[in-house]
Amino acid sequence: MQILVIGSGGREHAVIKALKKSPKVDALYCCPGNGGIAADATCIPIKATDIEGVVAFAKEKAIDLVFVTPDDPLVMGMVDALEEAGIRAFGPRKNAAILEGSKVFSKNLMKKYGIPTAAYETFDDPQKAIAYIENFNRYPIVIKADGLALGKGVLIAGSFGEAREAVKSIMEDKAFGQSGNHIVVEEFLEGVEVSVLAFTDSKTVCPMPSSMDHKRAFDGDQGLNTGGMGTICPNPLYTPAIAQRCQKEIFEPTIAAMAKEGRPFRGVLYFGLMLTEKGPYVIEYNCRFGDPETQVILPLLKTDLVEIIEAVEKGTLSQLDIQWEDAAAACVILASGGYPQSYEKGLPISGLDAHGQADGVTIYHAGTALADGGYKTAGGRVLGVTAVAPTLREALDAAYAAAGKIDFPKKQFRTDIGAKALS
Ligand code: AMP
Numbered sequence: 001m002q003i004l005v006i007g008s009g010g011r012e013h014a015v016i017k018a019l020k021k022s023p024k025v026d027a028l029y030c031c032p033g034n035g036g037i038a039a040d041a042t043c044i045p046i047k048a049t050d051i052e053g054v055v056a057f058a059k060e061k062a063i064d065l066v067f068v069t070p071d072d073p074l075v076m077g078m079v080d081a082l083e084e085a086g087i088r089a090f091g092p093r094k095n096a097a098i099l100e101g102s103k104v105f106s107k108n109l110m111k112k113y114g115i116p117t118a119a120y121e122t123f124d125d126p127q128k129a130i131a132y133i134e135n136f137n138r139y140p141i142v143i144k145a146d147g148l149a150l151g152k153g154v155l156i157a158g159s160f161g162e163a164r165e166a167v168k169s170i171m172e173d174k175a176f177g178q179s180g181n182h183i184v185v186e187e188f189l190e191g192v193e194v195s196v197l198a199f200t201d202s203k204t205v206c207p208m209p210s211s212m213d214h215k216r217a218f219d220g221d222q223g224l225n226t227g228g229m230g231t232i233c234p235n236p237l238y239t240p241a242i243a244q245r246c247q248k249e250i251f252e253p254t255i256a257a258m259a260k261e262g263r264p265f266r267g268v269l270y271f272g273l274m275l276t277e278k279g280p281y282v283i284e285y286n287c288r289f290g291d292p293e294t295q296v297i298l299p300l301l302k303t304d305l306v307e308i309i310e311a312v313e314k315g316t317l318s319q320l321d322i323q324w325e326d327a328a329a330a331c332v333i334l335a336s337g338g339y340p341q342s343y344e345k346g347l348p349i350s351g352l353d354a355h356g357q358a359d360g361v362t363i364y365h366a367g368t369a370l371a372d373g374g375y376k377t378a379g380g381r382v383l384g385v386t387a388v389a390p391t392l393r394e395a396l397d398a399a400y401a402a403a404g405k406i407d408f409p410k411k412q413f414r415t416d417i418g419a420k421a422l423s
Pocket residue numbers: 118142151152153154186187188189190193215272283284
């Protein structure tokens with residue numbers, strides 16, 4: 001098979017490395033990829049959101065399967081366009097990707113089908129939203145832009161003043177563009193956050209091992225929200241009893257609801273969960289693999305990823321016994337100084353070769369470019385250093401040891417990834 005992967009981050013690098021292990025794969029392409037991905041796949045300079053460009057390239061190369069990884073092309077309908085052109089694609093169609101593409105849609109779906117989620121109201125008029133918040137009068141309160149916003153469209157307001165500012169910035173100043181035409185205002189949930197990703201063919205839902213992301217830029221969950229500064233897998237706070245409850249109360253009902261709505265979901269569905277005193281609640285759905293969750297989940301996958309993709313396509317997931325390593329994985333993100341705000345690019349990276357080969361350690365490239373024979377920084381999140389080991393403690397130690405040997409000017413990373421899970 002010739003497989004084309006869409007995207008350019010550490011998550012895509014992890015997908016490519018997993019596909020590379022499959023005996024069914026002859027050639028791997030990536031649009032657009034990055035400096036490090038180029039060592040594992042042929043990178044083609046076509047943007048991940050260029051649907052026409054991707055379809056034309058896939059036709060020209062007679063690509064057998066396109067793996068659409070990021071949210072924007074999925075929400076824009078890249079899978080539909082590929083299928084219309086007679087090209088096989090992995091990922092939900094546009095009418096199912098709306099589960100991530102519109103928070104108003106996903107909240108209304110959960111309400112309609114009794115799936116536990118924070119109490120909420122939706123608004124398209126800022127004055128009505130502000131009046132509702134004033135009347136509700138409980139803080140913190142959560143204000144969410146309806147559409148995609150690079151993971152930044154959720155604002156948590158500690159007071160009425162902050163909430164009013166949040167509504168204004170999303171709906172009037174259009175801080176997230178048209179994504180803020182509608183908003184969700186919802187109750188603040190307290191608890192422990194867990195990410196669970198699942199393969200689904202729209203009938204069967206097979207959860208992968210759970211994970212924990214670290215969204216804030218700095219240690220102790222300080223600083224701005226980022227795309228994710230590190231992950232661990234599995235998440236020890238997600239016990240087998242909670243998993244069973246989530247399967248029955250959240251995962252299966254979500255898949256059944258989407259099928260009933262005429263929007264069968266096929267691909268990877270990401271459940272962002274809050275484990276509260278009252279039980280597990282859904283914070284959000286993503287219609288795809290997470291980044292950097294993928295960098296700790298796929299290294300533990302024993303089953304051939306292509307076999308899973310084919311079972312999703314054929315609707316035979318119930319017949320597949322997906323196997324995972326009985327081990328732990330940790331990923332530490334090395335970011336550019338200043339991320340998630342402004343940062344420099346083009347800085348030389350050293351120490352990559354010596355440590356890529358350390359036992360159980362894999363270095364996933366996120367924002368790197370190959371120039372003058374060496375790797376240079378080319379994005380906010382630069383590298384994801386993952387280690388797999390028998391225990392979480394060992395995985396974290398190995399990931400930090402490897403991360404410590406890699407250097408570039410103004411390297412920024414968290415030193416407390418997984419700490420909450422160890423205590
Ligand atoms: P999202 O983009 O929907 O994942 O939200 C980003 C982050 O905001 C989540 O990871 C949570 O930490 C936080 N968050 C979102 N909704 C809520 C809520 N209802 N209560 C508490 N925290 C929330």
